[in-house]
Amino acid sequence: MIIDHPLLGPRDASEFTYMGDAKLIDRPDWQSQTAAQEFYEYGYLRDNPAGWHEELWFHEAGDRSWLVVTRNTVTHDISKVELARDVARARGRSK
């Protein structure tokens, strides 16, 4: 596979490490009333779609960017590649 890195252009998938569902960005608030339940769901529940899937890839043998890659798990087509940091900000995360 080839991943079109937003900063570096097309790179071979062998340069990357795969982590999984990009929902891992949405880490719950530790002070929420239902934090235990939310962290359980965050840690253990995943969708396993046959089709489009947003997932986290780490450019380990490259610039060390975490990327959100929108990949079709059936065809391996990739429709979008974003910096995970941008996605995280867009989802309201800060520091």
Added chain:
Amino acid sequence: MTQVNRLAGGQIDRTKTCNFTFDGNPYAGHSGDTLASALLANGVRLMGRSFKYHRPRGVLTAGSEEPNALVELRGGARQEPNTRATTIELYDGLLAKSQNHMGSLRFDLLAINDRLSNFLTAGFYYKTFMWPAAFWEKLYEPIIRKAAGLGSLSLKDDPDVYDKGFLHCDLLIIGAGPAGLMAALIAGRAGADVIIADEDFALGGRLNSETLSIADQSGADWAAATIAELSSLPNVRIMPRTTVIGAFDHGIYGAVERVGDHLHTPDANKPRQVLWRIYTQKTILAAGAIERPIAFENNDRPGIMLGSALRTYANRFAVAADKRVAIFTNNNDGHRTAADLHAKGVKISAVVDVRPDAPRSMDYEVLQGEVVDTKGRLGLTFAEVKLADGSIRTLECGALGMSGGWNPNVHMTCHQRGRPVWNDGIAAFVPGADLPTGMIVAGAANGDMSTAGALKGGATAAKLALGLKGRLPKLPKAEDAPINLKPFWYVKGCSRAWLDQQNDVTVKDVKLSHQEGFRSVEHLKRYTTLGMATDQGKTSNMGGLAIMAELAGKAIPEVGTTIFRPPYTPTAIGALGGRHRGQEFHPKRLTPSHKWAEEHGAVFVEVGNWLRAQWFPREGETTWRESVDREVLATRKSVGVCDVTTLGKVDVQGTDAADFLNKIYCNGFAKLAVGKTRYGLMLREDGIAMDDGTAARLAEDHFVVTTTTANALPVYRHMEFVRQCLFPDIDVQLISTTEAWAQYAVAGPNSRNLLSAIVDQVISNEAFPFMACANITICGGLRARLFRISFSGELAYEIAVPTEYGDALMRKIMEVGAQYDVTPYGTEALGVMRIEKGHAAGNELNGTTTALNLGMARMVSKKKDSIGSTLSERDGLNGDGQLSQVGIKPVDPNDPVPAGAHLMDADGPVDAAHDQGYATSACYSPHLGHAIAIGFLKNGTDRMGERMRLVSPLTGVDVQVEITSAHFIDPEGERLRA
């Protein structure tokens, strides 16, 4: 023996004779021959024995689809089993042996299997060797494996080098026949970066095997002229002997180039094979087509082969398979074979055509009918023909060409789950619409079976692939014969008629498969083994499918095909591995003191990719324990030094650096003073311990974090995940500095005295107390870092210098430390000292343990958010009955306390239900004079002094032990604060 079957003409180089040996007999052929063509030239038709029935077999084909003529090529370490005689380029001194027989090839003792064929049908093994179950592994399987099989391995190391390479192009063309060459010509002239690859050593595809002309040249001459022009274009890369083995995601193709396989001994300075990864924008698949046989009784005798193979041997290799040849065909292609052979002076016994409207000939007899049986023990002698009127006619012939139509080579179109579609005009599957990205199919691979069709298809594909404007150039005039074919798969009433010669699958087996309910093509394949092994059914699958379709009363496209998967042809594991084997399987990382350690006789151990000194044996020491005990005692007595460069180091800088550490460690770092170091425990989000290390605050906004050696990479990855994905606005930068700094642990009561002689600053206990850290200089100005941290439990420091000074610092420490008898120690002594001190390491941070288990529950701060803090509070990880870290010592000091053994109540039963815990790390403590261990015990902190049993039923260990504190030495920590 002379080359009795050699004809005139051909594309072999008669000036170069190659002497070779087959089964110990000497023969001669020419450069340009394959092993198969040279054997046929010498009158050798028998080349092997079949897989199951040990039937005598010769070649079926003249290409990589060959199921039968598999040989062991070369000898010694280079012996290669299951090599196809049809693709082996003849070289002088070639050595080959037939395989899969007991006794000689001509008198194979296992040919008895053929007599037992009524029993050895599909599913025989499943049905027969079911009872008693224990017999399968010990008795049946070894015998069956010995009897049924292919060639044998040398069992020696492969002496050759294999390599991997990467290529990029605008257009990859797979196959250099008329379609591929025409596409390359147009794309090459248009200036595109083109790669054209072909599995054959001679480019031209079928043009080399036919007498057809292109414009006013022979096809072979046109191919040669085209290749000459392509060679002159710098933007075209021509790759003969290169098989494209698979179409992968996003326009990536795998290809194996056989660089040295055609040489007697591969060039020592070149890899034998190269596995190329080709990145391309567009691909033209011009892989041609493969002719298919017809099933009739005893259609597997040596001498019976594809009609197209007969033509290839005659036209390209100037070899007649025999003096007398018959043809059995269902289409006009069989007549082309007869005409070519007749023109070369070969006697045509007859052309047997199933069609009533077969073309007539003035030169040889054409019979309407079917071949119903053959004779000849080790090679064909007669063919029996049933004529249209029902009468039987016997033909004398030593070779019989089968022409059942052609199957386009659709393999590569299906590697991305594409499915081929049925084409009635040629009675074959052609590529479907769901091709891999960027692929266009041209020529015979696309079902265009004429030369003119191939040229036009190639030209059109190139234009389309590159988006070229304007009209196609005028193409040379070429053969454009229509297809005239009557689908005909097998002769009615036949039973021992071979579909798959490689796996000995007959028409009868397919019928049995249908009868027993294995009707889907995937079941048919697995039940009968149709289409398995090295040829992957290239010549056999269609026949099997067609018969199954007929039995099931379905049309062939309804039955469908099995899935085509890479590789297209068998690929050596060596090529897939490339240079990644043995020591080169992964990178070897050496510490800065490696050379010094080698000079001092260190024994090394692999830790991750690192080679670390394990211990330093001295003269007179006969066991490793002697060396390790000495290193431990000397360190605890005076001073020792150990290279700890391999520990991961991460530089953390930024205004939010302390906040960041608060997130990744469960314990707090915000209040850590500048100039201080703190132990940190890192949890996974699920509350399980992930790694531990230290963080040293060198400035308000600058920390140096250490990780364990094994986790350096995953921890860094995790830290970047937290930084980028969870807290994207946090002002922190991370960089791995593991390789930038050489670091040594200097431990023992004399460590301060030793380092004072090297460090430029004062490092008294007051000036540089326990857990202090600082940027310092050494040896009069070299920048360095000093940390007062201790893994051994002794007064200890870790000192770091830029890597390039690591070797010099090690030598300096040894020189300055001579007065204190400084002792270098390795990872074993390091391990002994940390177990004596009760420090957790990888065995304790084993992916199942929590902070609570490790005795660090109070470290998990409730006042802040950190990774893993929320889930570490889960009920299941807390409360009564949790494991906690303890020390374990034997009641009898002579007993061992091995790691992995389990703790049981002294008077309780020994079983999993009563398991109380287990030992994780164990060693002999030279300090205490007996074995010790640390481990985990249920409610362990409340059970100090309890006597238990430590058992390992597997290794026969059952000893009485006492539970103690894990801190076997200096539990109050006085030494490290001294």
